[in-house]
Amino acid sequence: MKRLILFFWTCIILSGCKTGSETDIQAEKNIIQNLEDQWSEGFATNDADKILNLYSEDAVAMSSEKPTLTGIQEIRKHIESMLSDTALIFNTYKYAIDVMEISASGDLAYVRGHDEITMKTKDGTVQDKGRYIDIWKKIDGKWKIITMISNKGKE
Numbered sequence: 001m002k003r004l005i006l007f008f009w010t011c012i013i014l015s016g017c018k019t020g021s022e023t024d025i026q027a028e029k030n031i032i033q034n035l036e037d038q039w040s041e042g043f044a045t046n047d048a049d050k051i052l053n054l055y056s057e058d059a060v061a062m063s064s065e066k067p068t069l070t071g072i073q074e075i076r077k078h079i080e081s082m083l084s085d086t087a088l089i090f091n092t093y094k095y096a097i098d099v100m101e102i103s104a105s106g107d108l109a110y111v112r113g114h115d116e117i118t119m120k121t122k123d124g125t126v127q128d129k130g131r132y133i134d135i136w137k138k139i140d141g142k143w144k145i146i147t148m149i150s151n152k153g154k155e
Helices: 002-015 025-044 050-051 073-086
Strands: 056-063 066-070 088-102 108-121 123-139 142-152
Touching: 025 050, 025 088, 025 108, 025 123, 025 142, 050 073, 056 073, 066 073, 088 123
Parallel strands: 056 142
Antiparallel strands: 056 066, 088 108, 108 123, 123 142
């Protein structure tokens, strides 16, 4: 009988113990918000390396205007080409996050948002609006974009 009571109390005590560490979702959201800000700052300051440091080596970037880019080298060529495009006025780039979700395990996240940049055209300047989704994965303890999808369009 004592063994049964001891077993019963042991189960009660162990059921109150937590296994592993819990993810602080808000802290992870703050980190990703900061990284999204760094991405924007990279464009505003014409800093390709700042932008590219946010991507995983095998990242994929997709947009409605370009072929799918696979790997950091293809993404680098595209980013550098964009930054050299004098029709785009990067210091006008603005973005807003509409939705951000972090997995309960704290190692996968996505951000859905919209952005806007001023473009020079033959008729003057216009606002180029777009939408995007960034999929983030924690790799070796650091958040990295593994997939980015963007397209033109209204919010």
